[in-house]
Amino acid sequence: MQPKSIHFISIGGSAMHNLALALQQQGHSITGSDDEIYEPSRSRLERAGLLPAQMGWNPDHIHAGLDAVILGMHARKDNAELLRAQELGLPIYSYPEFIYEQSRHKQRVVIAGSHGKTTITGMILHVLRHHRRSFDYLVGAQLDGFDTMVQLTGEAPVLVVEGDEYGASPLDPRPKFLFFQPHIVLISGIAWDHVNIYPTYEQYVHQFELLADSLPKAGTIIFDDTDDMLDVIALKEREGVTRQPYDVHPYRIENGKTFLKTKLLGDVPVLVFGEHNMKNIAGALAVCERLGITEEQFYEAIQSFKGAARRLELVSQNEQTTVFRDFAHAPSKVEATTAAVRQQFPRHKLVACVELHTFSSLNKAFLSQYRDKLDKADAAAVFYSPHTLEMKRMEPISADEIVSAFDRPDLQVFTDPTQLKAFIDAQQNGLPTVVLMMSSGTFGGIV
The missing domain is CATH 3.40.50.720 (NAD(P)-binding Rossmann-like Domain)
Structure with a gap:
């Protein structure tokens, strides 16, 4: 170059x-x-x-x-x-356009979907790095062992990209993932998000259909077989395109630790947990096999994957209390992350806190998408900043509207971070407790 x-x-x-x-x-x-x-x-x-x-x-x-x-x-x-x-x-480029122009000669892999794409991308990069493969990448969070979230060289034969559905630039509002022209696409699942960009569910889903349609002959689409909408998109006939579904990787939990069940190597311990991460592992394995990684090589490497920054990240732990933070903010992510912690710590009191921080989560018309998403928590709280609403020029929201939308009468709603912290502290009353903080923000600076 x-x-x-x-x-x-x-x-x-x-x-x-x-x-x-x-x-x-x-x-x-x-x-x-x-x-x-x-x-x-x-x-x-x-x-x-x-x-x-x-x-x-x-x-x-x-x-x-x-x-x-x-x-x-x-x-x-x-x-x-x-x-x-x-x-x-x-020459003026959006960054996905620039990356594509520098990667025309490479095999291009795009990881897309409403949830899990950062973790799946991270898993793939971790496995490739473990086995000293040459690759370029673009991922949406800091990963352990990687100095930057982007690498772009002239030599690497493969580019692995976390492709999101946000617009590419002010000059071109099309989703970023459409610019990479991938040979392999993984779509992890579809759950309506970004309502300020895609006002209807149908418009949102259509972007993923366009991504699947962009595959060339001899391309591959890898998809979550449990997602009904993905079945519709993935099973559409596309000449020369291979379809590869995946599901939850078999696993078991023992004494708070998760093991993958494998025919080849028996039970393999992993550092990540939750059914959604078992799906993520299955998807990452499918991609890695397409890139020439054997099952044995994959299982050897995945054992040391610690997760991406702020994806079920352990913040602190003592004899009584364990605190996790997670980037979850969309309803599907909130539900999956809460369920994962509940399953991993079945005998602990689970205190789940969500910050409404994005355009979608602060939109009154969208709030009902959070109904029942915190049901697996023993105690639950929602935090939002009125200042954020003002900055985004959105309608005020009342605590009653939030409680009604989540359909949880005991839900506590806070706009003051010190009051939220006091609530969390009060929950730790001698019982083994897990506190789960879910947001793309910082809960007013306390996380």
């Missing part, structure tokens, strides 16, 4: 700053701008010498000597730097 001069408009985003770091490591000259940059992006960019000297947009950053401009979703169509780049006729 010849060194290039590349400018990032909106360099502070999670994927954007990781791509910037990865390209700098490959010897490219990187610059970038943004109007606000939060941690951990800020510190990582600063250490690499890529943090903009000033926040804001400056068209003087854009010049004819640039080989490419990469445009983040956070920017607007009237962004001053974007307008200058268009005026100069510079």
Whole structure:
């Protein structure tokens, strides 16, 4: 890959700053701008010498000597730097477009779905790395043993991508996963989300159908066989496309530890737990086999997989209380994660807390999707910030509306993080307790 001069408009985003770091490591000259940059992006960019000297947009950053401009979703169509780049006729890419252009010669694998895609991608990368395979990747969370969430080289024969359904850029609202043109697609499941982008369930599902339709002849679609909608999408006739369903990997739990049941190696211990993760393992195994990894190699490697950051991550543990945090925020994720902890700790008191933080979760019309999702918890709480509602310009929500939507009369609703913490502390009354904190946010700073 010849060194290039590349400018990032909106360099502070999670994927954007990781791509910037990865390209700098490959010897490219990187610059970038943004109007606000939060941690951990800020510190990582600063250490690499890529943090903009000033926040804001400056068209003087854009010049004819640039080989490419990469445009983040956070920017607007009237962004001053974007307008200058268009005026100069510079190549402008969304980051999925750029990654595809640099990976045309590679075998491309996309992991998609409403839930589990980060973990499945992480499992595949962990197994490939364990066996010293050469590969490039894009994943949506920090993984143990990986410096960045993106790697892009000229040599690796395979690209493994976590593909999400968010829009690619302000200039092209199509889902990111459609730009990668994969040879292998795994879809982990479909549960309506992102209602601000896809107002109806049908519109949301259609994006995954388009992804499956994009497969070439000799392509493969791997899918969760227990998902009714995926059956409809995956079983559609596509010339030359192989269909491969998967289900929950057989497993057992003993003394709070999970073991995979295998014909080849007997019981194999793993560090992750929950039925949804047993599905994730089955999906990852199916992909790895397509990439030339044997079952024996897969089971050898998967034993040391610790999970992705904030995916059922152990925060603290003592004799009485165990605390997990999880990125779960969509209803299907909340239900699966709560069920997983209940199954792993059947004799503990389970205190489950959900933060309403995303556009979907704060949308009154969507709230009913959370009905019964916390039923497996012994005590449950919901937290939201009125300030977040204001920032997102959304209607106020009352505690009564939230209790009604979750259909749980004993549900506690908090807008003050100190009161939520007091509630959690009060639940730990001498019984062995598991506290589960589920959010894409921080519960007002307490997690």
